Amino acid sequence: MTSVAHAKPAGGAHDAHHAPMSFWRKYIFSTDHKIIGIQFLFVSLFFLLVGGLLAMQIRWQLGFPGKPMPGGGILPESMVSGGVILPEYYIQLVTMHGTFMVFFAIMPLLVGVYANFLIPLKIGTHDMAFPRINMWSFWLALLAGLIMLAGFFVPDGAARCGWTMYAPCSARPDLSGATYSQQLWSISIVVLGLSSVMGSVNYITTIINHRAPGMTWFRMPLSVWALFITAILAVLALPVLQGAAIMLLFDQTIGTHFFDPGAGGQPLLWQHLFWFFGHPEVYILILPAMGMVSDIIANGSRKPIFGYHSMVFAIIGIAFLGWIVWGHHMFMSGMNPTLGSTFMVSTLLIAVPSAVKVFNWMGTMWRGNLRFHVPMLNAIGFVSMFTIGGLSGIFMAATPVDIPIHDTQFIVAHLHYVLFGGSLFALFAAIPYWYPKMFGRMMSERIGKLHFFLTFIFYNMTFFPMHIIGMGGQMRRIYDPTIYDFLKPQQPINEFISYSAFALFAVQILFAFNFLWSLKFGKKAPQNPWEDNGMEWSLPNPAPHGNWDKTPNVYRGPYEFSAPEAGDKDYLPQYVKLPTDRDPIPAPLSAGGH
Amino acid sequence: MQTTTMTDAMRPPVPAEPGAGVYSNKLGMWVFLASDVMFFTALIGSYIVLRFGMATSWARPGAVLNVPLTGLNTFLLICSSVSMVKAYAAIADGKKYFLRKVPGKTLQDGGLKFWMLITIICGAGFVGVQVFEYIKLVGHGFTPTGYREGSVLAEHALADPVKYGAGVAGMYGSTFFTMTGFHGFHVTCGVISMLYLYFTKVLPEKYSPQDYRGIEVIGLYWHFVDLVWIILFTIVYLI
Amino acid sequence: MRWWLPDAGSTFARPIDTLFLAILIITGIALVVVEVGLVTFVIKYRARPGRKAFYTHGSTRAEVIWTAIPAVTMVALGLISNHYWVIMKDKKSIPPNAYHLGVHAKQFEWQVTYPGADEKLGTSDDFTVRNQLHVIVDQPTAVELTAEDVIHSFFVPEWRVKQDAVPGMHITAWFQATKTGEYEIGCAELCGMGHYKMRARVFVHTPDEYKAWVAQQAAGGSE
Secondary structure (H helix, E strand, C coil): CCCCCCCCCCCCHHHHHCCCCCHHHHHHCCCCHHHHHHHHHHHHHHHHHHHHHHHHHHHHHHHCCCCCCCCHHHCCCCCEECCEECHHHHHHHHHHHHHHHHHHHHHHHHHHHHHHHHHHHHHCCCCCCCHHHHHHHHHHHHHHHHHHHHHHHCCCCCCCCCCCCCCCHHHCHHHHCCCHHHHHHHHHHHHHHHHHHHHHHHHHHHHHHCCCCCCCHHHCCHHHHHHHHHHHHHHHHHHHHHHHHHHHHHHHHCCCCCCCHHHCCCHHHHHHHHHHHHHHHHHHCCHHHHHHHHHHHHHHHCCCCCCHHHHHHHHHHHHHHHHHCHHHHCCCCCCCHHHHHHHHHHHHHHHHHHHHHHHHHHHHHCCCCECCCHHHHHHHHHHHHHHHHHHHHHHHHCHHHHHHHCCEHHHHHHHHHHHHHHHHHHHHHHHHHHHHHHHCECCCHHHHHHHHHHHHHHHHHHHHHHHHHHHCCCECCCCCHHHCCCCHHHHHHHHHHHHHHHHHHHHHHHHHHHHHHHHHHCCECCCCCCCCCCHHHHCCCCCCCCCCCCCCCCCCCCCCCCCHHHCCCCCCCCCCCCCCCCCCCCCCCCCCCC | CCCCCCCHHHCCCCCCCCCCCCCHHHHHHHHHHHHHHHHHHHHHHHHHHHHHCCCCCCCCCCCCCCHHHHHHHHHHHHHHHHHHHHHHHHHHCCCCCCEECCCCCCCCEECHHHHHHHHHHHHHHHHHHHHHHHHHHHHHCEECCEECCCCHHHHHHHHCCCCCCHHHHHHHHHHHHHHHHHHHHHHHHHHHHHHHHHHHHHCCCCCECCECHHHHHHHHHHHHHHHHHHHHHHHHHHC | CCCCCCCCCECCHHHHHHHHHHHHHHHHHHHHHHHHHHHHHHHHCECCCCCCCCCCCCCHHHHHHHHHHHHHHHHHHHHHHHHHHHHHHCHHHCCCCCEEEEEEEECCEEEEEECCCCCCCCCCCCEEEECEEEEECCCEEEEEEEECCCCEEEEEHHHCEEEEECCCCCEEEEEEECCCEEEEEEECCCCCCCHHHCEEEEEEECHHHHHHHHHHHHCCCCC
């Protein structure tokens, strides 16, 4: 096929501008967005492992309350006595599992990794608008993670009032039992907020001002749209959490009483501030996943995304509505019931754009020519699991039904369906998909497929039954369900969940092995292994420093799979110039170089 | 009043889609300021909720805080915003110098170096006055946790609990020091940034009418900090 | 083994359970449509030699339909739900003849204050019992929830009643038990190390049984 010209590998000449960099400047204190993205990847996968290990201990206790845990002997007596997890340690486990997973695993994996890695590549520019600030964003995130981890090693042990840190529990060491780690939690969050804001300033500015000629707003891939909107959410939401965390820190240290009713403070103020941040936060945790899944499903279906404009408006709609639903986390809080009614309305409405997205993904697959590579399998898994998670949300949105299920395992099931079934499956799709661009090699398809099927099965076995025990009334964060007569009959389900969870965790060894082994021994990647249309595939693998030596031009939208103009091929990249294409007109240039 | 004309330095150095029509450093600063708005909103919003949710009223305006002195300080900060604008106008006109004699005028004409220095001095002055105020307040017994036992203010509060908002002094102190403290921190960061730019770019005359982006960007930050103060001064000192 | 919501034990249970079932049916239909659709597409549209994907960018008509149907469904659900929400949570909905009890949550127990023989809370014949909630069947009952230290949450699954107890706040939750028997309160808000064992026993009595129990408490006996 000759009418589709392939761009010759164009990159690397940028290196000539710099003197050869030392190992430290190139790989450690790097300002290259791709290196920063990879740094986030390694650190965040580590914290994902930490979160998983904490979960295993939770599941041990819930499945086999009071039984000595294998390996429990290595933990100190203050946490695990005679191998048995203690109640005070159990509440640290649930708190830190949530904290690490939300703030140090999923958020940085989706945003820290993929906003950094993909944005400049997918919009056709050399790097972020502010590369040095970008570098700081990574180091601050790492610092925040280490501060949080330190909580396990200080006197009294880790923070323990739930990842939601409700006051007064979190403000009063005499009531929670922990002093230093609660303060470290607050400090870590403030530092992480700085990292997030710095990153978001970069993502927003770069996307607005640095798109290559021809990359109009409605030619941007949905992954970029999603990351853009996510960055706006982050830049506006994280500072509110920082303000709250600072007030909490002051309550914890210098004797203020912002959240202490004894001195005129208001416990509900913490909840409002936290959830005003917290709800946009959960959309930060899902939108990039949705965006990347869109790219991958279009690729796997060999068809344009169905309803591209609707998908963009749905992302914007979800983000906008996301600001006015926070009270749905507080229906039982003692907040004015009328306020509850208004939040119910906005919450039910936010189901609509999410539904639209699910239908559009299905529409993309409809009449496609489906390729079931590992990313596509995980992306389809995402759609099916996120649907369950989203639908289960409707139960709790209906306020009367929320009464029995709030703060039970039903909520835990819901949040894991959207965060694991959703976000993590999207990551299991995205990581192998852009792995060749990052490392120049392919992850193993065979191991990837086995990992997907086993994960999918054990994942559902672990989390679906949580809906049932939640309906049965099992409350959240309780150390031993069996002391309640009404929960004893459900204990076999808890055991089943725990066995499934252990299997689920064990299966992740496949992913870890695949990821690490392929770094050195994976098949060398062809330039465009997925036959995809994105700008990043015009570059060699791994992508060179500076990306393109000459800013590329963009000739079409991001999903022109099976377009008639593509001829024999079933894809037509954005960067390919057909004889019928004209060069786009760029904005006026500056006279000097940069 | 100068408007920004698009100089070459403010255009993208490589071909690009027309973006916001605003160069990246400025756009980035606007985005950052949006995040800072949210930060202060959290603090100020909490203050409003806490104050008007309390059973009794807070101390009367002026009872504890030195309104005249802070009023003067506010004026100083506003002056620094004015001098910031003058600095920006000066460099847009190419006036890199400190002071220059102008034929036919008695007062010399100020250039970037002059007006920037005025801004820094006024900004530092604001911080200095605020530190002085804090010391005085703490000395009188006003702390982030209320009126210190045995202090002058504690005695006043016993004598006249309504004027001094006796029952709620703790929250009064907490919110006062948190809000003004973080604002002061922002001003300090601004002063340090301006000092840095002054020595590395302004004095060596690295800014030109073709490229004075740093001045404009720090100016935006400075005006934001001023605006937050005007809001704080009103709701914390005057009401 | 339980596979469903607990047995209905209050007047709230029926509307809540019915609403739950309705949502289950609606979401169930949506789920089946999506999952069966996905499986069908995976089989029907898998790549085979000689096939090509159908090149289309979408359909405005489809977008309108699958936006409108969920939207209308959600609005209807909201209206129905709100009707019951107001009944269950609004202060004005508390029946005037409700029997008031005080429930004070603290780390890690429930202190229940009974109005005594005069059936008025806040008088000298009130008495407090730890970790035992005694109520009368078929009698609207209002618990005045307070908390000593941190946030707790009053939860009786069979009654479909849950309400956070917040320090500094006085919140009333009401219900009407429909079956005599024994139940449990579980604390539904993480309140510290003893959160898991913040359990109280609940007894739903006939009016006579309740009177007898109150008399026994007044005489200094314990259950």
